Amino acid sequence: MxxxxxxxxxxxxxxxxxxxxxxxxxxxxxxxxxxxxxxxxxxxxxxxNALARAMQGKPSKFIGLIFPNLINPFFAELVNELERQLFTKGYKTIIASSAENPEIEHDYLSMLMANQVDGIISGSHNLDIKEYHQVTAPIVSFDRYLADNIPIVSADSYQGGQLATQYLIEHQVRRIAVMVDEDQSVSPTVNRLQGVVDYLGQHHRSFDPLDVHHVDLATVFPGIYDGVIASNDVQALRIVNIYHRAGLRLNQDYFLTGYNGSTLIRQTNPELPTVIQPIAELSTKLIATLMTRIKRPQDTVPSVVVPVHFYTPQN
Amino acid sequence: MxxxxxxxxxxxxxxxxxxxxxxxxxxxxxxxxxxxxxxxxxxxxxxxNALARAMQGKPSKFIGLIFPNLINPFFAELVNELERQLFTKGYKTIIASSAENPEIEHDYLSMLMANQVDGIISGSHNLDIKEYHQVTAPIVSFDRYLADNIPIVSADSYQGGQLATQYLIEHQVRRIAVMVDEDQSVSPTVNRLQGVVDYLGQHHRSFDPLDVHHVDLATVFPGIYDGVIASNDVQALRIVNIYHRAGLRLNQDYFLTGYNGSTLIRQTNPELPTVIQPIAELSTKLIATLMTRIKRPQDTVPSVVVPVHFYTPQN
DNA sequence: ACATCGCGGTCTTCAGAGTAA
DNA sequence: ATTACTCTGAAGACCGCGATG
Known part of the structure; x- marks a missing residue:
């Protein structure tokens, strides 16, 4: 006993x-x-017994994290950092990875409520927005609009789009393909695309949008493109492999940019130019925003946009 | 309210x-x-209210996961899979990443107990073994000895060592470096090394052991080696980058093997030969073992060893 | 349908003992 | 002896639910 x-x-x-x-x-x-x-x-x-304590209405010191998965190294590192920072503040984390499945995500949301979490950080990309209206716990969203009263912390994807485009233009590519995800209409991915469009417009250039969901990478690439803006690092590296098999060398025969900038990918594939979303800073802001929401639930907290930067392979 | x-x-x-x-x-x-x-x-x-329910002595339906970090893609994918499988069984997961810090790990262990988890899966690599004796909840360990009564589920690292060595021998390398981690004396990593030693012995070959902690990769490689057995995939790719900068091509000028075999790395770096630890199967066994521990806490449950296989790049 | 207890704590109330000024 | 203050204790309500009679 x-x-x-x-x-x-x-x-x-x-x-x-x-x-x-x-x-x-x-x-x-x-x-x-x-x-x-x-x-x-x-x-x-x-x-x-933490359960008995939480029953008195005391804070449970649990924060729920909802992310689509942990396989994407960017999410893994973000979650890892959130978990680390929260622990030093005396909070435990319950991680719910919804596997991009709305039903599971709904179950998890219920579970988090039933377990009286003190707050939720959601990086979900597929939940019906209405679900979040009913949640009483303080929520902060990563990189996506969920509801009017839910603050968003995001990386500056407009700037990210511009930086990626600038890199290609500076290397004088001729024909540009941009991977776009049309489903993500509510997310800041649109801003990224806008950054691309605006930058190219200023330089009187055009591009081919390729829908992620309706295109087979292996058939369109290398094709006519010597410049590619991928929508994330993993996808970028898949494309790199396709070019590689065709005997084309990255940063020489063609130019390509990734997006996310996890430490892992920079270690394993340092030759990949990419837009870096600062994980530590995003974590700090997410937690700070959540903490003020917890302390003063009735106040409206402003959203936060964190600048990104571009990683260029040395040499 | x-x-x-x-x-x-x-x-x-x-x-x-x-x-x-x-x-x-x-x-x-x-x-x-x-x-x-x-x-x-x-x-x-x-x-x-799940807390109130758990207070009646009912199972809390929480399983605690203790892993050193989520940054290593192998751990991330394993945790992801565990989380997924547990959810379908009606369990929630509390993920504790100890950041290789024994103090944090100790705190987390206390926290898990205080929150009445129904069981714990530990993939930790640095806790004093005595701590685990005091834990009353059923525990299963991944890939490491913790205490006599704690069953271990692991991938067959002896076989892994053999397969990696076999690959190098088959490609007729001349001089072999093996990355070893001397700290991990309690873990099955020793078995892996034994697999390497035995296989080489049978072929009357020798190798140079390089201690991970006392060697600067950038100075020893490429050096005299045209064959390398790395201790994990991320390290392997770091080494690949060093050879690359020296103008040497993987699988042609030299041969190298990784270890772990995450889906991510296979996608981003399909040219890396590596030992694949089957994540889905490990998860299944870990959970199955834990479930029998939960149902019959007094029984001793046997440890499980899962076979690995070797991934050779096609082409 | 109702009343009541119990899970393991928190917190409040009321009271008493000891010490000091 | 009076007041005041510090330290401790006993008893009970309570949290939200489940189980019993």
């Missing part, structure tokens, strides 16, 4: 009230009793 | 007992009451 408050009290030879006072640090207490209690706690290896 | 059981009962005009019966589906109930209750639940957007 796990030790309970009562057991600690009995071992220390004092009342449960006093033990509770020691644990929660209130009221007036003598040094001696405090020490006795701590000794008893150690001896019994006592852990206050 | 969030809806409670009582609110549902009042709205439906019946007692809490009956509502509870409907929710937990026992006792005899009329169709009419059931419908009334469901209607009331929907209207109030009611979610049973």
């Amino acid at each position: 796990v030790a309970k408050l009562k057991d600690v009290a009995e071992l220390a030879g004092i009342s449960v009230t006093t033990v509770s006072r020691v644990i929660n640090n209130y009221g007036s207490l003598s040094e001696k009793t405090i020490k006795k209690v701590h000794a008893a706690m150690r001896e019994l290896n006592y852990q206050p | 969030v809806a409670k059981l009582k609110d549902v009962a009042e709205l439906a005009g019946i007692s809490v007992t009956t509502v509870s019966r409907v929710i937990n589906n026992y006792g005899s109930l009329s169709e009419k009451t059931i419908k009334k209750v469901h209607a009331a639940m929907r209207e109030l957007n009611y979610q049973p």
Whole structure:
């Protein structure tokens, strides 16, 4: 049997009230009793039952994280960083990866509510927006509009689109393909595309939009393109492999940009130019925004846009 | 205020007992009451408080996952798969990434206990073994010895070492470097090394062991080596980049093997030969082992070793 | 249908003992 | 002896639900 408050009290030879006072640090207490209690706690290896505590309406110190998956290294690193930063603030994380399945995501949202999380950070990309209206816990969204009262923290994708385009133009490519995801109409991906469009417009250039969902990479590439703006790093590297098999060398015979900028990909594929979304800063802002939401639930908190930067392979 | 059981009962005009019966589906109930209750639940957007339920001694339906990090794509994919499979079994996951920090790991272990998880899957690589003796919840370990009564599920690293070596020998390399991690003396990594040693011995070949922690990759490679056994895929690709800068081509001028075999790396770097630890199967075994531990906590459950296979780049 | 208890804590109330001014 | 203050304790309500009678 796990030790309970009562057991600690009995071992220390004092009342449960006093033990509770020691644990929660209130009221007036003598040094001696405090020490006795701590000794008893150690001896019994006592852990206050977090469930019982949370039932008093105390914060559960749980934050729910909803992300489509952990396989995308960018999400994995973001989640990892969020988890790390939250832990130092005394929060535990429940990670829900919805696997891009709205039903699962709905279940998870219910679960998070049922488990009384103190807040939710959602990086989901596929939930019906209405679901989020009913949620009472404070929410912050990563990179996507969910509802009017839910603040968004995102990387500056308009700037990202511009930087990627600028890179291609500077390397004087002739024919540009841009991978676009038409489904993501509510997400800032549109901004990215707008950044591309505007930059190209300023330089009187055109491009071919290729819909991610209706195009077979292996058949369109290399094709006529010597410039490609991919929608993420993994996709970018798939395309690189296709060019490679055709005997074409990245950064020489053709130019291509990724998007996301995970540390992992930079380590494994340092030759890939890409737009870097700053993971540490995004995490900090997401958490800071969530914390103010938790402290003052009625206030409206402004959305935050974090600048990105472009990684150019050295040499 | 969030809806409670009582609110549902009042709205439906019946007692809490009956509502509870409907929710937990026992006792005899009329169709009419059931419908009334469901209607009331929907209207109030009611979610049973999982914390309160868990307090009755009922299973919390939480499984704790302890892994060093989520950045390693192999861990990320394993966790992702575990999370997915557990969810279909009605379990939620609390992910604790210890960041290779024993203190954090200790805190997390306490936290998991305090939150009454029904079981723990630990892929940790750095905790003092004694900590795990005090844990009362059922535990299964991934790929590492923790304590006598804790079953281990692992990939066959001896076989992995052999397969990697076989690949190099078949490609007639002359001088072989093997990356070793001396710290991991308790882990099956030793088995992997043994597999390498045995295979080479049978072919009357020798190798140079290079300690991961005391060697600067950029200075020893390419050096004299045309064959390298790396200890994981990310490290392997770092080495590939070093050879690349020296103008040497993988699978032609030199041969190298990775270890882990995440789907991600195979997608982004399909040219990397590597030992594949089957993630889906490992997950299944881990969960199955944990479930029998949960059902019959007093039984000793045997450890499981899952075969690996070798991925050779096509072309 | 109702009432009541129990899970493991928190917190409040009321009271009492000891010490000091 | 009076007041005041510090430390501790006993008892009970309560959180939301499940189980019993």
